[in-house]
Amino acid sequence: MRYWLFKSEPETFSIDDLANCPRQTEPWNGVRNYQVRNMLRDEIKKKDLGFFYHSSCATPGIVGIIEVVKEGYPEPDSPPWYMVDVKLVMKFPRMITLEEIKRHPHLPTMIITRKGNRLSITPVTKQEWKVVMSFLI
DNA sequence: GCCAACGTTGGC
DNA sequence: GCCAACGTTGGC
Numbered sequence: 273m274r275y276w277l278f279k280s281e282p283e284t285f286s287i288d289d290l291a292n293c294p295r296q297t298e299p300w301n302g303v304r305n306y307q308v309r310n311m312l313r314d315e316i317k318k319k320d321l322g323f324f325y326h327s328s329c330a331t332p333g334i335v336g337i338i339e340v341v342k343e344g345y346p347e348p349d350s351p352p353w354y355m356v357d358v359k360l361v362m363k364f365p366r367m368i369t370l371e372e373i374k375r376h377p378h379l380p381t382m383i384i385t386r387k388g389n390r391l392s393i394t395p396v397t398k399q400e401w402k403v404v405m406s407f408l409i
Numbered sequence: 410g411c412c413a414a415c416g417t418t419g420g421c
Numbered sequence: 422g423c424c425a426a427c428g429t430t431g432g433c
Binding site for chain 1: 417418419420
């Protein structure tokens with residue numbers, strides 16, 4: 273089982289939008305980058321977990337956890353592009369901000385902290401996952 | 410196949 | 422709104 277980070281602009285699709293979907297499940301669609309397309313098609317598996325990250329907003333950060341419930345399948349009518357279905361696992365009681373993540377001594381390894389990173393889905397190590405989760409305690 | 414121009418992303 | 426980073430496009 274692997275861990276990921278899924279970026280979304282909350283103005284387009286926020287964690288509350290997901291929470292209000294039927295069965296709290298939605299296709300993660302609209303990816304138009306080949307590297308991420310390949311991850312969606314080949315690497316992201318059922319039962320994988322992902323952080324839900326809000327980007328391009330006043331305070332960017334991680335707001336919750338989602339689970340992959342359907343593996344990569346083609347977007348209807350958009351042949352080269354793929355999506356997965358994700359289900360809300362939990363919304364965090366508070367956002368873990370990008371600033372906090374950058375400040376933490378063990379997290380500068382996270383791809384999200386790299387300037388110019390433009391991949392909308394990035395892998396997260398088990399170690400990184402555990403450290404981020406420890407912020408909530 | 411190179412590379413300049415352009416468009417998009419995303420933090421600030 | 423600015424700008425750095427970087428993917429994509431297209432002329433050569």
